[in-house]
Amino acid sequence: MRDESLVVKTEERLLGSVARGEPGAVKACLDQYGSLVWSLALRRTASREEAEDAVQEIFVDIWRSAERYDPAKSSEAGFVALIARRRLIDRSRKASRRPILTQLPDGLQAGSDDHEALERRVEASQLLEMVNELPEKQRDFIHLAIVTGLSHTQIAERTDTPLGTVKSNIRRGLAEIRRQVTGSASRDQTAGAS
Amino acid sequence: MNDRPLPQLEELLIDRATGDLDAEGEARFAEMFATEPGATDDTYELLVAEMTAAMLEQDGLESMPESVAAAILEGAQDRTAPVDISPATHRAPRASWPTWSGWLLAAAALIGWLVLPGLRTPAGPPPEPTVAQIRDALVSGGSAVQLAWTATEDPAAAGASGEVVWSTAEQAGVMTFSGLEANDPSISQYQLWIFDATRDDRFPVDGGVFDVVAGQDVLIEIQAKIGVREPSLFAITVEQPGGVVVSDRERIVLVAQAD
Numbered sequence: 001m002r003d004e005s006l007v008v009k010t011e012e013r014l015l016g017s018v019a020r021g022e023p024g025a026v027k028a029c030l031d032q033y034g035s036l037v038w039s040l041a042l043r044r045t046a047s048r049e050e051a052e053d054a055v056q057e058i059f060v061d062i063w064r065s066a067e068r069y070d071p072a073k074s075s076e077a078g079f080v081a082l083i084a085r086r087r088l089i090d091r092s093r094k095a096s097r098r099p100i101l102t103q104l105p106d107g108l109q110a111g112s113d114d115h116e117a118l119e120r121r122v123e124a125s126q127l128l129e130m131v132n133e134l135p136e137k138q139r140d141f142i143h144l145a146i147v148t149g150l151s152h153t154q155i156a157e158r159t160d161t162p163l164g165t166v167k168s169n170i171r172r173g174l175a176e177i178r179r180q181v182t183g184s185a186s187r188d189q190t191a192g193a194s
Numbered sequence: 195m196n197d198r199p200l201p202q203l204e205e206l207l208i209d210r211a212t213g214d215l216d217a218e219g220e221a222r223f224a225e226m227f228a229t230e231p232g233a234t235d236d237t238y239e240l241l242v243a244e245m246t247a248a249m250l251e252q253d254g255l256e257s258m259p260e261s262v263a264a265a266i267l268e269g270a271q272d273r274t275a276p277v278d279i280s281p282a283t284h285r286a287p288r289a290s291w292p293t294w295s296g297w298l299l300a301a302a303a304l305i306g307w308l309v310l311p312g313l314r315t316p317a318g319p320p321p322e323p324t325v326a327q328i329r330d331a332l333v334s335g336g337s338a339v340q341l342a343w344t345a346t347e348d349p350a351a352a353g354a355s356g357e358v359v360w361s362t363a364e365q366a367g368v369m370t371f372s373g374l375e376a377n378d379p380s381i382s383q384y385q386l387w388i389f390d391a392t393r394d395d396r397f398p399v400d401g402g403v404f405d406v407v408a409g410q411d412v413l414i415e416i417q418a419k420i421g422v423r424e425p426s427l428f429a430i431t432v433e434q435p436g437g438v439v440v441s442d443r444e445r446i447v448l449v450a451q452a453d
Contacts, residue, residue: 026270034263035255036247042256042420052262059266074240075247082243089213124248131245145212146242147249148397150439152214158397158440171200171208178241 015076019067026063033062033080040081043149044088054091058084075124130177138173141166203232211238254392256421325413329359329368337363341428341450343371350375350432351447358428358450360388360416367401367416369428374447376408377432384430384447385437386416391424398429403437426452 014032017025037058041051061083069079131139144155152170156163200208206223209215215223323331332338338361345351354374360367369386377383386401393399402417432445 027267030258030263030266034258034266036250038258038262039250039255039421040246047417052259052265055258055262056266056269060269063270074244077247077251078240078244081247081250082240085213085239085243085246092213124244124251127245127248128252131249142245143249144397145214146246147253152209152212154439167205167209167214170212171205174208174211174238174241175200175204177245178237181241 015062015066015069015079018063019069029062029066030059033077036077036080037062037084040084040149041088043147044092050091054088057091058087061087077124127177127181130180131173134173134176135169137161137165138169138176141169142173145170203230207232207235207238211242254421254423325368325415328366328415329370329413332359332361332364332366332368335361335364337361338367339425339452341452343430343448343450345448346446348432348445348447350377350445354448356411356448358416360422360425360428362422362425365418365421367418369404369414369416370411371406371414371448372411374406374412376406379405379435381435382432383435383437385433385441386414387429387431387441388416388418388422388425389427389429390422391426393423397440398427400437400439401428403433428452 014025014029018029034055037055038051041054041058042048045051045054062080065079065083069076074082131142134142140159141155141161144150144158145152150158152166153163155161156166159166202222203226206215206219206226209219210223333340338359341358341360343354343356343358345354351374354371356369356371356374358367358369374384383403383405385403387398388401389395389398399422400419402414402419404412404414406412428450429443429446430448431441431443432447433441
């Protein structure tokens, strides 16, 4: 029996409409994802003024990248968050004058010889369940890194935890979630084939 | 759960996905990027992006200001077919300028129009309101709470008083202080923290840093870093110049408790 909860939603077609230049698509996309991008920018910039500049850059990127969206690999919200995060990380690196030795690639390269691919996306509610099942420290540190937008060093300071412990908890937590997600994807593919 | 060490490449991919590769990590990743096929794997980056969207939504999203949305739509006009958008709107001078500033400016413009007919010529943008005007507008707007500061035993707060005016609807506020000890900005600054009942108490919202000049009552506009939903406590601490990400709460000088 097919696990319907893992099936990619078909109603998410805003980015495709944007890519085709359909009337109203840009506004609909902004209505749908504006709050997500704005919330992320507020957490990852030093001021609201900087957040304003950042979200305008991010949406220019989104309009340009919309045609590359692949619903088999991510949700639309995930794709939008991916672009937003890349832009915000770039801005942060430039602000700190750190050299960017490896440019983030334009497309998604998921799936190599050494790493299983996220070939099917998992529902947001399932991801949240997976996060909630992590040990408390892993869950808290991942939340601080991803939602609050703190660097690992800032998390170490804020929680009075050695930096190495912060890093290892975040790494283990994300590795565990990846393991579960790719496991879910495999199960779904197996179920779908049966 | 597996406790074996993760491969170095996997650690680097995770650090990169969370935006936290240090300079050494960047250098190591750059080496691997050229030689290791797995270094191009974006699975972790995509996973973090999906988690970001899900967790932010769970925590509650902040609405994008209309002025910002209008500016984005205006910029998008060039690249798409006719789009159903509002008339072009100029971007507000400051994103933190709350919506009530609209009627304040409209009222000021109307007064200027009525009282000063000689000035009925195209002019530049109206001046931004002063902090005192912002405070007055918040108070008269009806959505703001007014909370009196309570001094702690910290010597900087001896004889200090004042209040905080905060509107959750407008996401704006102003603090007033009288008698708070002047600070030397090269040594320390005051910093506001807003405790939000909907968030973890360990992580109050940073409300901005400010200075107090000797012998003057001061008004400070609150610069909340992120949205505040249910403010439960406002606290002023003394911190290093520029403020801190996390306060050790060693010197709390004033607090204002919401009901």
